[in-house]
Amino acid sequence: MREHTEFTYGEDANRQKPEIDAPIEDWNTYIYERDNVAGYHMEYWHHAFGCRAWIKVKRDTQTHAILWVGLPQENPEIAL
């Protein structure tokens, strides 16, 4: 269990970066548009004041409950 103050929020982890030569619309979608869900949100956090690793967190944006934590390349095995 680590303190909240050790972490800084990154961003929505579901965003897919387009290929460099993808059409401008795809880049607009990637840079500006968000699902902004009320409910389960997959997101990145930075352990900035700790080991400096990035982690992936599934968190409920309505209750702040954390359902799953993993490394950026990981995904929860069961649908949560």
Place this chain on the structure above:
Amino acid sequence: MGKYNALSIFWHALCRHKYWQRVWRDPQPKLGYDAIIVGGGGHGLATAYYLAKNHGITNVAVLEKGYIGGGNAGRNTTIVRSNYLLSDNARFYEHGMNLWRTMSQDLNFNVMFSPRGVLNIAHTNAQYDVFARRANAMCLNGINAELLSREEVLDREPIIDGSATTRFPVWGGILQPLAGNARHDAVVWAYARGADQLGVDIIQNCLVTDFIHHGERIVGVKTTRGDIYAHKIGLAVAGNTSCLTSKLGVRLPIESHVLQAFVTEPYKPLINGVVTFGAGHFYVSQSDKGGVVFGGDIDGYNTYAQRGNLPVFEDVIGGGLALMPCLSRLKLLRNWGGVMDMSMDGSPIIDIGPVDGIYLNTGWCYGGFKATPASGWCFAYTIANDQAHKLNQAYTLNRFASGYTIDEKGAGPYPKVH
């Protein structure tokens, strides 16, 4: 329902206040309206009022999921200003200032608008230069701004730490003398009463859950109080906008974040105007009851919970104590949070679409209270005429795709930093 004036207060007092009437009706929703406004915050109610007053569209319903003013309208720190650098913002917010000045008279309701001055403190020479640039830009847009020296700042607000040993000494400040505060609840009630008197139905406890389609068009809304039809549907739901547009299959350049605010127990007059700290994020004023009202940064992560966390709490208080050490003696009475519609450039959206029949009002970040009259005024114009007014024509949804973002701080597409 009578007009409010000194005579009516006197008469009601003589009658032992037995005959005051309810301030707006509590109607059953009708099956259809000419226009529906979703969201009974300041913006939604102001929109309905101006639709009726300026455009003669009175067959309007405002649908509010809880009670009116229970969202951000009732949770903000009530700062009203137009000290913007960019012309699109300056013109829009200054139009708002003009509406604020006459609001109590126009609505026959005391909204306690108090132009006590908004003072931003600079702590370094460089910061002072940036402020000077903003002050000049404001003056070019016809908005009065004054640069204050260190002495003038300390003279205006004597409780600011002016000692030689302070961590962030005051260098100077920028003052918008005609900016200030207003009573947030009164603004909600005033627009509700004004709209109701013109025939608008204010329907509370009415959650909009989905939309009714007719081909490509939206022709109504599904609500917890039944289906309601209208050819024009305006969304003014602040932090909840993405939830509604997701039902339309539209993703927005918006993230919802929580902002906290704080008020102390009532105290004797301590702070004269609105003051903002320049070396951290802290802004403060004193309510007419004496409570010291203050706030700071958003918590910084996506959330729809109307409550924040303690680290930001500590950060805000720390900023306050660095600027005004004597605040440490005050007792905190309450702390709360509201869900902000943070846009990708820090500026709002008042536009037609994104789907036929829908009109969008969102992206207020944490500065939408001051926008209440101008937002309602422009949104009503846009809905009535199917065309933006020149005051909101820059606030489009497609400005992100077309590259015309309105980014006061040049901070880029990171909602948590606006």
